[in-house]
Amino acid sequence: MMDHARDLASVCEATDRLLTAVAALDNADVTQPSRLPGWTRGHVLAHLARNADALVNVFEGRPMYVSGEARDADIERDAPRPLKTQLTDVRDSANRFQDTASLSQDWSRTVELRNGVLDTAAWLPFRRWIEVELHHVDLGTGHDLEDLSEEFTQREINFLAHRFSKHPDVPALTIKQDDGRLLLTGAVEGVTAEQLDSDYRPPLPDLTVSGRQADLLGWLAGRRDGSALHVEGGALPSLPPL
Template identity: 65%
Template sequence: MIDHVRDLASVRDATDRLLTAAAKLNNDSTAEPSRLPGWSRGHVLAHLARNADALVNVLAGRPMYPSAETRDADIARDAPRALAEQLEDVRQSAAGFEAQAALPADWSRTITLRNGVTDSASRVPFRRWVEVELHHVDLGIGYELEDLPADFVRREITFLASRFSGNPDVPATRVTDGTHAWSTGRDGEPEITVSGPAPDLVGWLAGRRDGSALTAEGGLLPALPPL
């Protein structure tokens, strides 16, 4: 069962870790490339702030973004800002998300995200946690997939495996870290078993690693569609 209160506390902790680490940057290093193609570290920080605002909209019953073009334009606008302004924006937008989440609400209700995707409101805090943790890694400032909390990694593998479940372009696949196992891809008995350390599995599923550290039995490592 999803515990949105616990997830909100995890979001707060993850945000504090990110802000502490990013505070060691400077204006020049913020303008340097992140690990996301075409994005500087400033783009990543700007996206984190605007994503918090967007999830406030979701919880309040408004459209997540006015449009895809507006989302992209806001990130591009905010990316070149000085580090101090970036950090304050991340901090204030995170506080806004936390304040919205503290309002009395039916957490079992269905909410609408980008591109018409729907989900339970109770999963929104976890979705925000994903944003903060993975984009902390994307900043390329010493926080790696191996540093992610173990419970987060297991839940994110579960979430991503479910996201690709039933996809006709992904062969029926068993994913395992040797302790836990997940099924993904098109329906049917698993054709391929992908195994390896949990951080490498989440990196492959999330498009952060190429899967070269993983082992595929029964066929080639599946090529995953973009998230």
């Protein structure tokens, strides 16, 4: 069961941390490369602002983005802005998201995200939390995956493992976490999505990936190459882009 109110509070706290870190930069810093290939810090900040507005669209029943091309054009347009403008936009758009998400609504309803992805409204605050936390790391201001909370890290690992479950381009594999918990993902034969969400324990795939939580998250989220992970039963697979 998703606790959207708690997730909204977590989004607010994560946004405050990000804004505090960005406020210590200057205009030149915003133009420097981020950790995301081809994006400056300005691109990351512009994306964060436009993503908040896009989720407001979802809450209000509109398409998340007019189109993929429009989304990319908006980010390119806003990326070169000076630091003060970037900070104001990220803060104001975050407030618009919080205000919209705080309204009384049917949290069980189905909503449509980018590329036709369907989800329930209750997941939107967590999705926004993901954006803020991971892109804070992408800014390269000294905040890293190891600095993320244990709760967020575990939930995001679970989320990504579920996202890749039954994916035809990801081989069946077991994720062995550093506390001994196991997660199945990839093209696990004969296992339904409902079973993956339950306590069902099918035979484990031969391919096992294990390591620290931060390294597992980094690999699943496309932020690390997986070289710090331990792999048994085959080679570490390349994961499709998120």
